[in-house]
């Protein structure tokens with residue numbers, strides 16, 4: 122994994138927040154978790170509860186003190202990766218091959234606890250674990266699983282997952298990157314965009330159109346392959362620590378043994394997307410929990426008109442609306458995990474979870490931003506950072522709209538992805 126040596130000097134938030142608000146607890150001390158009003162924790166088994174606590178403690182101790190500095194500079198804190206590995210969450214629900222074999226609920230709650238403190242870290246793990254590793258586990262050969270999963274589970278190597286292209290985002294099944302059969306392997310040509318972790322990932326799981334069959338196949342491409350180039354996308358307003366890349370493939374050779382045998386068409390990606398959308402459902406939940414915790418502390422610390430902000434009825438109503446959203450989101454996320462565990466979950470269920478929690482979280486973080494007044498637009502006070510981080514989550518792994526349409530297709534039997542003016546509504550493969 123290529124690491125960044127320019128991290129020296131990063132670590133302190135750019136602003137001394139005591140100048141902005143002298144009574145404030147320093148933002149590096151993340152507030153206690155106070156959003157579990159309906160005691161959701163009671164629904165978890167002992168293992169899941171312990172994992173939740175472990176991830177929470179890790180994020181508060183290791184990530185909270187440094188994250189604003191890295192976020193502002195749009196750099197990834199590579200030194201955190203070995204400590205992250207010790208949490209034993211990479212690989213999530215995958216069993217064997219050195220992976221933790223967690224319950225989906227445990228895995229989801231761990232992701233939410235990461236997002237509560239820092240959404241970029243949770244996205245780093247989501248892409249590595251719930252997209253790339255899961256694709257290898259579900260669609261890879263026995264040899265590929267044995268070869269790649271153990272070091273990915275220990276985070277000794279990092280993976281990314283490359284589906285989106287500059288011209289094909291929501292319409293990903295129309296992708297144009299090609300895979301042409303040659304002696305002993307395949308040549309990949311084309312472009313990918315937005316690929317998280319891709320500027321430093323050791324392996325890239327790449328989807329390309331087989332020029333013989335016109336179907337989508339999957340490939341494991343190694344970093345450093347000739348003809349492969351990844352450039353960081355700059356100037357993002359959210360998830361700034363995540364290194365998203367534009368990737369160019371110019372006749373990149375992939376040996377036969379690195380073609381994923383389980384991906385024979387675009388439909389096969391839905392096996393992975395259904396599970397990863399369960400996980401993404403939990404990121405807005407975690408972000409909302411963190412914003413609530415920050416607001417809860419802030420409103421008690423800051424005074425106006427001679428009273429803490431928490432004493433004003435309007436502010437209290439906003440806090441309660443945020444809290445109510447969080448209770449409902451937790452229960453939706455939990456039920457989704459249970460449907461998955463009992464084999465009853467459909468793609469529409471997963472899409473509704475992702476769409477709905479991201480919608481409710483948007484309301485929750487915007488109330489939080491408002492509650493902090495002017496400080497609500499400073500990354501240093503953390504709510505603005507969380508507010509911005511939610512935006513890309515609203516749009517990735519299927520936008521709010523696309524996930525709504527996946528659920529709508531399931532409940533009406535009518536696909537409406539293509540406008541009527543393009544002729545008969547086709548069954549989209551999203």
Ligand SMILES: Cc1cc2nc3c(=O)[nH]c(=O)nc-3n(C[C@H](O)[C@H](O)[C@H](O)COP(=O)(O)OP(=O)(O)OC[C@H]3O[C@@H](n4cnc5c(N)ncnc54)[C@H](O)[C@@H]3O)c2cc1C
Pocket residue numbers: 248281282283284285289290291292314315316317318360365513516517518519520521522523526537538539
């Ligand atoms: C931070 C970040 C990280 C990402 N990481 C990855 C990654 O690791 N790997 C990867 O492969 N991709 C990744 N993506 C890509 C992501 O999945 C796409 O951005 C997403 O699918 C939306 O595609 P688009 O941005 O091209 O938007 P578009 O498809 O251009 O959509 C623009 C707007 O039009 C709406 N729209 C489009 N089609 C329809 C329709 N049929 N009906 C109604 N409305 C419609 C959308 O909802 C949206 O509001 C990432 C994106 C971001 C921002």
